[in-house]
Amino acid sequence: MVLRPGQAAILSFAVPGLAHVLLGRPVRGLVAFALTVGAFAAGYAIVGDRLWYMEFMPQTSGIFRHVPVFVLPEFLNFGCTMVVAALRDAPTPDVLRHVLLPRPGEDFALALTGFSGYAAALFAADAWWVARGQRSGRMAPAAAAALTWMVPGSGHFLLGQRSKGLLTGAAVLIVFGLGLFFGGGHSVERSSYTLWWAGQALCGIGALFAALVTAPGRMTEFPESLDLGYVLATCAGLMNLMLMTDAFTIAEESSPDFTAAREASA
Amino acid sequence: MSLLERLLWFPPIVFLIMVVYVAPKASDARGLVRLALPKTGKVLGWTAVIVVAMLVLEELFLP
Numbered sequence: 001m002v003l004r005p006g007q008a009a010i011l012s013f014a015v016p017g018l019a020h021v022l023l024g025r026p027v028r029g030l031v032a033f034a035l036t037v038g039a040f041a042a043g044y045a046i047v048g049d050r051l052w053y054m055e056f057m058p059q060t061s062g063i064f065r066h067v068p069v070f071v072l073p074e075f076l077n078f079g080c081t082m083v084v085a086a087l088r089d090a091p092t093p094d095v096l097r098h099v100l101l102p103r104p105g106e107d108f109a110l111a112l113t114g115f116s117g118y119a120a121a122l123f124a125a126d127a128w129w130v131a132r133g134q135r136s137g138r139m140a141p142a143a144a145a146a147l148t149w150m151v152p153g154s155g156h157f158l159l160g161q162r163s164k165g166l167l168t169g170a171a172v173l174i175v176f177g178l179g180l181f182f183g184g185g186h187s188v189e190r191s192s193y194t195l196w197w198a199g200q201a202l203c204g205i206g207a208l209f210a211a212l213v214t215a216p217g218r219m220t221e222f223p224e225s226l227d228l229g230y231v232l233a234t235c236a237g238l239m240n241l242m243l244m245t246d247a248f249t250i251a252e253e254s255s256p257d258f259t260a261a262r263e264a265s266a
Numbered sequence: 267m268s269l270l271e272r273l274l275w276f277p278p279i280v281f282l283i284m285v286v287y288v289a290p291k292a293s294d295a296r297g298l299v300r301l302a303l304p305k306t307g308k309v310l311g312w313t314a315v316i317v318v319a320m321l322v323l324e325e326l327f328l329p
Contacts, residue, residue, distance in 0.1 A: 161293050161294065163294045163295035163296070164289065164292065164293060164294055164295055164297075164298060166295065167285060167295040167298055167299075168285060168286050168289050168298070171282040171283075171285045171286050172286065174282055175279060175282050175283070178275075178279070182267075224267055225267045225272075228267070228272065232279070235279075235283065239282075239283060239286040239287075240286075242286050242287065242289065243286060243289060246289050246290045249290070
């Protein structure tokens with residue numbers, strides 16, 4: 001089936017993997033579906049309606065209760081968030097109180113649902129690339145961006161820019177580590193700093209470490225520089241977003257088709 | 267943490283941010299450092315100008 005790149009990306013946002021299947025890449029499509037829907041379902045099975053506490057503008061009525069744009073980054077996993085929004089209970093006082101209750105293991109579970117949003121965006125980018133019909137060079141662009149998301153600098157390293165990958169990856173991880181340090185380990189907690197966390201989660205390994213190790217710990221005293229901590233951790237996430245786009249571009253430009261098209265246009 | 271300690275952390279963190287900011291313009295670590303150093307100086311200079319301007323405005327308009 002022929003899909004335009006934009007159509008493939010939109011279709012992939014709605015149902016992860018469907019565009020890949022229609023474009024003749026069933027294995028990649030199944031992997032996309034299993035990872036994004038699987039991560040979301042596993043996380044949602046633990047947190048349930050506590051997910052709605054992560055809306056950075058709480059919605060008790062109106063269109064955004066059913067189109068949950070304020071749950072970031074889950075909303076990028078559009079299909080899954082629309083399904084759970086449709087299953088959302090009416091906002092009675094009991095339901096709203098229940099949403100406030102912390103759940104055991106929620107830090108890791110909310111990391112899974114959040115990561116599913118970024119994974120959906122990366123698979124949509126991959127669907128866009130596949131629909132363009134260009135051959136990959138050293139690596140598929142979305143794979144380079146995904147590797148960089150999980151381990152900063154790794155995409156550049158595997159694309160041959162080793163010293164650059166090591167330096168930029170170290171820069172991101174140092175800033176993220178300083179953020180955790182200044183926040184006494186509590187600057188990357190989704191239930192406390194919902195919107196900040198959407199940026200922090202762009203440094204995948206850092207956010208995963210925080211969700212597993214530092215966030216579940218009890219805060220015994222209020223960290224003096226907590227403000228500096230969550231700002232730095234968010235800066236690190238946004239720095240990594242720049243690295244992800246750079247890795248994507250380098251991988252795209254390593255495609256033999258890209259080089260041929262550029263030579264033809266010149 | 268005192269304001270002085272925060273100010274001491276500022277230049278190295280700005281340098282690390284600039285290393286990533288200039289990433290698309292170089293393909294190796296040496297090139298990145300070469301590009302990031304003047305950018306860091308520029309950002310620090312402008313930050314100093316903005317802080318001084320705010321202090322002057324505070325002196326002038328907030329008795």
